[in-house]
Amino acid sequence: MVSSTNHKLAVINFSKEKVGLESSWAATRDEVVAAMEEYGCFVALYDNVSSQLHEEIFESLKQLFDLPTSTKVLNKSVKPLFGYVGGIPLVPLYESLGIDNPNTLEGIQNFTKVMWPEGNDSFRETLLTYAKSQVELEQMVMQMIFEKYGVEKYLESYKKVFSYLTRVQKYRSPKENESNLAFVSHTDKSFMSIVHQHQYNGLEIRAKDGEWFNVDLTPSSFVVMAGDAIMAWSNNKITSAHHRVIMEEKGPRFSIAQFSFVEGIVETPEEFIDEEHPLQYKSFDHIEFLRFYAKPENLKQKHELPLKVYCGV
């Protein structure tokens, strides 16, 4: 689709040679924070996931989604919204499974032993390698943001309490007379998210002026996005990106979203608060916020910013 928008996400090179250099680290950090403040997201070009790994991971997702629904629904979690999603009338094209702690052997094993009781070493190894790379990318971005705002003294304690959820997702093509809105407009409830896709575009971002624009991605593109928790943490310096998925092209489209959550309290550092910038959100327990958001009566309300309802000042 040709779009006539003026909006375009920044594309920032995160290749090892580049960000490994002290001189380009600082320039990259500035680009990251400017992009996050403008759109709540940017595209990272990241060569730590090779094209071979990229193909392997999406090949293995096809196998996963081909399992019978009776197996996929066994993907459950005590954490709210961490399990299987499919057959939802609001998003009929969408199906997804959640892998808690995908960057640890235990986390990925807990998932594979439910999906393939006889084991699936190749899925386990591919996903673990992939998830570790994505976490590495997120931690670089996190470090840049904390540094740029002069609050890096809090970074180590945050790193200790971050946990990750990977959602693997499949969008089928719409049937005739069916809407092509494959995932409704939302902000992520995470601290940050990273989205990676196979073959087909579909992700759209809402700019601050309200215009929607699509994002053209390559196999080495990773969309790094601000979630609601970093918005609260930064006292709205960075606001979470409203986004949705439209199925323009033939599907199925596969994507992987990785979400970071704070296993504990998210609190705005005092450095972000002054007379001109009063505190916007009370400190909150991240997982409890998810529990609040996931209550059917709250989901039904379709709040523009559920976090504001939960703990806005």
Ligand SMILES: O=C(O)CCC(=O)C(=O)O
């Ligand atoms: O599939 C995508 O491109 C985005 C998915 C998404 O927004 C989400 O899982 O929160």
Ligand SMILES: [Fe+2]
């Ligand atoms: Fe999202």
